[in-house]
Amino acid sequence: MSFYPTDKIALFIDGANLYSAAKALNFDIDYRKLLDEFRKRGILVRAYYYTALVEGDDYSPIRPLVDWLDYNGFALVTKTAKEYTDAQGRKRWRGDMDIEIACDMMEIADHADHLVLFSGDGDFRRLIEAVQRKGCRVTVVSTVKSQPPMTSDELRRQADTFVDLADLANVVGRPRQQQNTAPKFAEDFED
Numbered sequence: 315m316s317f318y319p320t321d322k323i324a325l326f327i328d329g330a331n332l333y334s335a336a337k338a339l340n341f342d343i344d345y346r347k348l349l350d351e352f353r354k355r356g357i358l359v360r361a362y363y364y365t366a367l368v369e370g371d372d373y374s375p376i377r378p379l380v381d382w383l384d385y386n387g388f389a390l391v392t393k394t395a396k397e398y399t400d401a402q403g404r405k406r407w408r409g410d411m412d413i414e415i416a417c418d419m420m421e422i423a424d425h426a427d428h429l430v431l432f433s434g435d436g437d438f439r440r441l442i443e444a445v446q447r448k449g450c451r452v453t454v455v456s457t458v459k460s461q462p463p464m465t466s467d468e469l470r471r472q473a474d475t476f477v478d479l480a481d482l483a484n485v486v487g488r489p490r491q492q493q494n495t496a497p498k499f500a501e502d503f504e505d
Contacts, residue, residue, distance in 0.1 A: 318428075321356035327388075331433040338457065341483050341488060349386070349388075351486055362391055362418055363380075365391075367395060391414050395409040412438070430455060432456070434456030438454075
């Protein structure tokens with residue numbers, strides 16, 4: 315990753331997408347290490363974390379993570395997940411955060427030099443193009459080293475830099491069995 319020490323950096327983490335990519339690579343994200351890593355690379359202006367939450371559950375497995383992030387330097391952007399039943403009759407949740415990410419990236423593009431998007435969702439290609447026209451450099455973090463790959467080719471091509479999450483595993487990861495606060499139902503979310 316190429317950053318300049320004076321870069322004003324903003325992180326945009328699509329929670330469900332990053333969770334799925336890390337799970338496919340068999341590690342969990344250590345969010346403290348992630349923040350520390352980007353603080354070393356420039357001036358961290360904001361670290362956004364986006365996730366949908368299931369309302370009305372007595373206990374949500376993602377709640378401890380969300381609470382920790384909220385108290386430890388992340389700007390949390392949440393909304394209520396919508397329940398539906400898939401074709402196989404399974405209860406699933408829909409919690410698309412694309413619009414929230416797009417609005418925040420466009421808004422902060424006037425105040426940052428380098429935007430880092432943790433998502434492989436190809437729907438963001440046009441967004442990246444738009445913030446690049448505003449003068450921002452964009453790094454996309456996802457993976458092509460999983461089966462299937464978790465990022466679109468169009469998104470990788472549009473980004474100024476693509477970083478495979480597998481290459482960051484030793485920097486921002488920890489083995490899966492050591493973390494119990496990861497959202498256990500993230501695979502039930504559909505973008």
